[in-house]
């Protein structure tokens with residue numbers, strides 16, 4: 001099965017899944033995600049057979065996933081009754097990696113064609129629900145239980161939303177729950193503005209629709225929202241410790257370019 005049923009932004013799930021599949025082949029993987037490797041093979045049986053087929057250049061996406069996983073685990077350890085909203089989930093297998101206790105209700109949300117692929121490639125679980133909807137149609141929020149702490153994870157999603165939609169989403173989630181943590185990543189304004197020339201995004205027929213030079217300031221979007229912190233990405237110790245030497249060298253060089261080190265930022269908020 002190839003990813004031919006996916007259109008536009010939905011196709012962006014493929015390079016990140018591929019990075020996780022390839023990470024699983026490292027002698028000391030960062031995520032070690034066997035579900036990702038299996039799902040990638042189902043999505044594109046030849047994913048590792050083409051030019052640069054096994055290049056670990058995408059490993060920074062794996063570092064991003066690990067940062068989100070670490071934050072999610074620590075939130076769930078303190079809030080075992082939480083509701084998890086994993087938005088723009090793609091084929092990410094976070095729920096299997098984290099394996100939350102039965103007291104947690106986990107929701108994976110993406111467009112219907114992506115959710116259909118999840119149903120085909122990944123096994124069902126107890127206390128785990130798929131929502132096939134655009135994240136911008138906020139009526140999906142009526143399908144999740146309220147009155148409990150919420151953990152909202154949006155990995156690789158916010159840059160594809162307009163600022164207006166991102167704001168409606170974040171404030172809508174804060175309004176719907178008594179307390180919680182929001183974690184997501186954003187791109188810098190220059191990365192948003194130049195995304196229409198990004199060769200990968202062009203190939204998928206998509207581009208970014210928002211960017212922020214100071215994502216901590218998004219706390220101002222809602223009076224109950226408070227910025228917590230940021231996780232390192234292209235200069236993270238785990239990337240420098242686990243990436244093959246040639247990949248480390250490339251990232252060290254890229255990090256020297258102005259703006260590159262903070263082109264994507266992973267941020268955490270609470271309320």
Ligand SMILES: C[S@@+](CC[C@H](N)C(=O)[O-])C[C@H]1O[C@@H](n2cnc3c(N)ncnc32)[C@H](O)[C@@H]1O
Pocket residue numbers: 009010011012013016017087088089090091092109110111114133134135136154155156157160161
């Ligand atoms: C770069 S992929 C990231 C996938 C996954 N979070 C990961 O890190 O592996 C972006 C995902 O966001 C989804 N997406 C983008 N805009 C969306 C929207 N308006 N509603 C629901 N999903 C959306 C795409 O379909 C895609 O699966």
